[in-house]
Amino acid sequence: MISLINTTIELALIGSLTVLGLYLSYFTLNVCDLSTDGCFTLGASTAAVIALSGHPYLAIIGAMLAGMSSGLIVSLLQTYLGINSLLSGIIVNTALYSVNIAIMGNSSLLNLNKTRTIYTIVKELFMDTPLKSFVPIIIALVFTLMVLLFLNYFLKTRIGLAIKATGDNPIMVEASSINPNITTIIGLCISNSFTALSGALLALSQKSVNIDIGSGMVTIALASLLIGSILYRKNNTLVRLICAVLGSFIFRSIYAIALRFNMPAYLLKLVSAVIVALTISVPYIKKQLPMFKRRMAIARGNRA
Amino acid sequence: MIEIRNITKLFNEGTVNEKIAIDNLSLTINDGDFICMIGANGSGKSTLLNCLSGSLIPESGNIIMDGKDITLLSQHDRAHEIGHLFQDPLAGTAPHMTMEENLALAAKTGGWLARINDKDRAYFKEKLKKLDMDLESKLKMEVGVLSGGMRQALTLIMATINTPKILLLDEHTAALDPQTAEKVLEITAETIEEKNLTCVMITHNMQTAIDMGNRLIMMNNGKIILDLNKEEKEKMSVDDLRDLFRKNAEMELDNDRMLLL
Numbered sequence: 080m081i082s083l084i085n086t087t088i089e090l091a092l093i094g095s096l097t098v099l100g101l102y103l104s105y106f107t108l109n110v111c112d113l114s115t116d117g118c119f120t121l122g123a124s125t126a127a128v129i130a131l132s133g134h135p136y137l138a139i140i141g142a143m144l145a146g147m148s149s150g151l152i153v154s155l156l157q158t159y160l161g162i163n164s165l166l167s168g169i170i171v172n173t174a175l176y177s178v179n180i181a182i183m184g185n186s187s188l189l190n191l192n193k194t195r196t197i198y199t200i201v202k203e204l205f206m207d208t209p210l211k212s213f214v215p216i217i218i219a220l221v222f223t224l225m226v227l228l229f230l231n232y233f234l235k236t237r238i239g240l241a242i243k244a245t246g247d248n249p250i251m252v253e254a255s256s257i258n259p260n261i262t263t264i265i266g267l268c269i270s271n272s273f274t275a276l277s278g279a280l281l282a283l284s285q286k287s288v289n290i291d292i293g294s295g296m297v298t299i300a301l302a303s304l305l306i307g308s309i310l311y312r313k314n315n316t317l318v319r320l321i322c323a324v325l326g327s328f329i330f331r332s333i334y335a336i337a338l339r340f341n342m343p344a345y346l347l348k349l350v351s352a353v354i355v356a357l358t359i360s361v362p363y364i365k366k367q368l369p370m371f372k373r374r375m376a377i378a379r380g381n382r383a
Numbered sequence: 384m385i386e387i388r389n390i391t392k393l394f395n396e397g398t399v400n401e402k403i404a405i406d407n408l409s410l411t412i413n414d415g416d417f418i419c420m421i422g423a424n425g426s427g428k429s430t431l432l433n434c435l436s437g438s439l440i441p442e443s444g445n446i447i448m449d450g451k452d453i454t455l456l457s458q459h460d461r462a463h464e465i466g467h468l469f470q471d472p473l474a475g476t477a478p479h480m481t482m483e484e485n486l487a488l489a490a491k492t493g494g495w496l497a498r499i500n501d502k503d504r505a506y507f508k509e510k511l512k513k514l515d516m517d518l519e520s521k522l523k524m525e526v527g528v529l530s531g532g533m534r535q536a537l538t539l540i541m542a543t544i545n546t547p548k549i550l551l552l553d554e555h556t557a558a559l560d561p562q563t564a565e566k567v568l569e570i571t572a573e574t575i576e577e578k579n580l581t582c583v584m585i586t587h588n589m590q591t592a593i594d595m596g597n598r599l600i601m602m603n604n605g606k607i608i609l610d611l612n613k614e615e616k617e618k619m620s621v622d623d624l625r626d627l628f629r630k631n632a633e634m635e636l637d638n639d640r641m642l643l644l
Contacts, residue, residue: 247477256462
C-alpha cells in the first residue's frame, strides 16, 4: 500500500512536468502539440543513452536539449512552412519513432540496471537516512518545483506575455511589433524541453526505456491539465500552474484507486481518453442544456 | 513624411475574379497631416491602409517612410512606427489578458525579460485617466469583460503609447453606439492634437470628414478622385460631398453600360 502511494506520488510529479509543458503549449499558446508522446520517449531514450555512456548529469541536460530541438522542428513546420499545427505535431511524432530507435542504437529497449544516474547518486547521499526510500519523490519534486517557479516567472515577463498574446489574439501581437512565429517557436521549444525532462526522469527512475514509454502521454497530460483547470476560478498564473500539478495528482490517484479495485493496467489509456473527452465536452453540454430543455418543453407542449 | 508612389494592389490575380483594389495610386502624407478618407465600399480605402501597415504588400510601386523604403517590410517590423485601429473593437486587444498586460505589450518598456513594475502601472494609470472612463481602476481585469467602446479606447491608447509615425484608423468607431462613437472620436482628436500625430482616418460620416482633420480624400475604384486641403474642405457641405460621390458613382455606371453595349 505504501509503495502504491509512493509510486502514485512519484508518477504524478513526473507526469506534472509534461502537464506544465502542455500548459505552455495548449493553454498559453493555443497549440495542441501532438508530438508530446514522441518527445517524451525522446527525452527518455536520450537520457538513457547519455547516462549509459557515463554522464549522469549531462543525461538530464541532453534530454532537455533534445526535447527543445524536437519542439523547434514542430514549430518551424507550423510557422515557416505553413503546416497545420495538429498535423505538424503528428508528422514529428511519427518521425520521432524512428529517431528514438536510432538513438537507442537500433533497439527498442534499454536497460539501466547498473548505470550511474542522478537517482543512484542521490540515493548514495541519503544512504543512512530515513529519506532513502523517498529519493525518487524528492528528485521529481525538486524538478517540478523548478519548472513551476520558472514558468510562474517566465509567463509574467514581456516575452511570456507575448507568447500568451500569440495564443489569444495573433493580430494584436503583430500590431505590437512582435513576430508571432518567433513567440510560437520559443513557446514550443520550452514546452517540449519539459516534456523530454519528464520522460528522462521516468526512464532514469524505472531504470529502463522502451519505445512505448511515451505512448498516450499527450492524452494523460491533457486529462490532468483539464482536471486541474476545473479547480480554479481566478486569473492568477501561480494558482493555475499549481492546479495543473494538482490535476496530475488527481488523475494518478483515480488511476491508482482503479488499480486497487482490480482494473487491468492496460485500461489506463481508455480511462484517460474518456476523462479528456468528458472534461472538454461537459462545459459545452452544460451550456447547451437550458436551450435543450426549452426545446423539449415546447415539443411536449405541442404534443399535449 | 510618407510617400506612396504608384502602388497597385490586385486581389485574386490571374483569375476571372481579379480585382484592382488599388490602381497606380500616389499620395504624399506630410508630417502632422490628419487626413479623413471617404469613399464607397470596395473603393480601396482599407486596402490602402493595410498596404501602409504591411498586412498587405502591393504588387508594384513603393512606400517610402522618412526616406526609407518600407514596401516589403513585414508587418511586425514596421509596427512600432505605425498604429492601426480596426472597425472591430475586439481586434486590437488580447481578451484573456489583463489590461496592464495588454498595455505592457504595447508600451515595450524594459527588455524581453522585464516584468510589469509599479512604475509601469503608474504610467498606465496616468494614460487611462485621460479617457475619463474609469479604466484606471481596472488594470488587473481581463480585457474580454470590457465593453466595445472601452476596448477601442484602450486600443487607441495602446497604439499611441509610443508615439507612432503614423496612426491608421479604419472606421474605428463604426461598430460603436452613437454616443460611445462620439466619445471615442473625441479622445481620438485629443490624442492626435496632443502628440501632433500624423493620421489617416477612414469614415463613412461626411460631417465627421468635414469637421475633423486638415485634409479630405475621396477614393473611388482604387484611385484618389478628390484631395482637398483645409480651406477647400471647409467650404464643402455634406450635400456637396454627397453630390460629388453620386456623380462618380454614376460615371461608373455609364462606363459599365458602355462596356455592355
